[in-house]
Amino acid sequence: MGATFLFEIKKIFKDIKNIICIIFFIVFMIGFIYVNSQINAKRNIEWKDNLYNQSSFLSNEISELYKNKEKISPKKDSKLDKQIAFLTDHNSIMSDIITEYNNKNLNGYLNKTKELDKHSIEGVKQNIQFSNVKSIDAYENHIKKIDIMLKKNITPIFEENSMEGYNFLRLCSSNVVMLILIVVMLNFTIECFSSEYEKKTYKLLFTQPISKTKIFFSKFIARLIVSFAILILVILTLFLILGFKNGFGNIEYPTEMYVNGKLVFVSLQEYLKKSIPTLLTCLFFIFSFCIFVSSIFNTTSIGLSFTILISVTLLCLGKVIKNLVPFIPFSYIKINDFLCSSDFVLKKSGILSPNTFVFPNNIYYLLIISIIFISSSIVILNKKEI
Incomplete structure (x- = not known):
């Protein structure tokens, strides 16, 4: 299992497509910072x-x-x-x-x-x-x-563009950045198993003296570690650079959130405590779903097309039937929308009393769905014959 794990990591970094994706992500984040810094400087003047x-x-x-x-x-x-x-x-x-x-x-x-x-x-x-x-x-x-x-004693900033450290982290949960994070996650995941069938290397893979389940977890964990490590390392590095260059900002800065049209202020600290776990859980869900798709289809391009079709269809369905939105996992990539219905915002808005317990269903729901996809992937791979 350890040999398969190490081989999978080497395989990831030998693929020129993955290297290009990493470079694209770094360039995008630098560009995102540069554009917002220019806008912020102009707005200050x-x-x-x-x-x-x-x-x-x-x-x-x-x-x-x-x-x-x-x-x-x-x-x-x-x-x-x-x-x-x-x-x-x-x-x-x-x-x-x-x-x-x-x-x-x-x-x-x-x-x-x-x-x-x-x-x-x-x-x-x-x-x-x-x-x-x-x-x-x-x-x-x-x-x-x-x-x-x-x-x-907080200094006002332009929250939409400020590149202070903590505000940069907040903007990492914006829809634009989330879309790029999902694209990177797709790239590292969608070919995990389908490429083995596409390149006819699955026979060699499944004839190793370990079970298919162990092979699955070797590849799964390798790609999970690499993809999350790259995303977190890039964002954390940029956060530290911006923090030392522009200042980290005030963690108590009031962030605007709306609940049923009512404005509620939460501190950046409260916001980040909720948004970062939600962001990571959303990415883990995307990762698990792509692994599931990769285990079904024997061609990466078909798997990618299926993933895009399903996600777009479900998102459109959520726009037509609003009551379905909480049950559509892909909707949770709009982190700000779902944080407005979380316990700490509802209690601050006065809709719920401070002592009321609200089940944090967004994270647990995504984790349950992710586990279902992972379990299904294992079953599908074990049923596939060499």
Whole structure:
């Protein structure tokens, strides 16, 4: 069994296709980091310009209102006066925000931003027209986020693009990165057994003085270790590089999640504790499913086509019949969607009381399905004749 295990590892690294896949994955992750770093740097520059532009726009708007008042309504106009007074106060707060931003006073900047949100809420309630108007809920949610950052002395970041260490890990569970991780997993797995039949090497493999079950686990464990080791090693290395280069960030940073349309804030620490196990379990499920397909078909291309067809069909079925989504294992690759229904988010949202136990079905469900696929693969291989 040990000899088969070592031979399988050597076989993986001798295959030029696998080497190309590894290089592709590394290049993609570096490109992903580079693009997001550029976007984040641009947004940081634009944010400062945006503050000045908002203040300048408000000043011009106030000037235009004064001119209109003189031309159209020289007498006292309570509605117009109210809008001028509101915009003047709004602009004053905006000027304070710029001052705190330039002085790099984090607490001052956050407090003034919070004051601006509160002032905006008053404007919405009074039906006053002003730029960048949002709903009251949006302002209140932003205030909640600012309160968390003030309490824990957290510096705001652009969560969609920031390449701080912990935020990079969070983005590794995004749909784009998950798709690439699945492609890599497919490459390392789908040919595990089908290639033996395709290349006519299965006779030599199954005539070894060990059972087919031991042969299965030798190949299974070898490919599992290699594929997961590569993915984890690349991501962990990039995480450490980004952490030392850009800083790891604050593990308590508030991450936005939505439950039935209600916004809930969870810390990055809480998010990563749930998303990383889910991500690894999803990849293990994909691995097990591909092993199952590889044991059925004697041609890798047919097995790959079948895998894509089944996964796409089930995902489309989930979109048509929403109630089926929790029972479709492939749906769990959208990690963020399923984390919104997990226990820690439900309890934070107030839907469940803090003492309520929620069975973490997403991970256990995927593991059970994976075990079924592995067991089925062993049965199929044992029934195949040389």
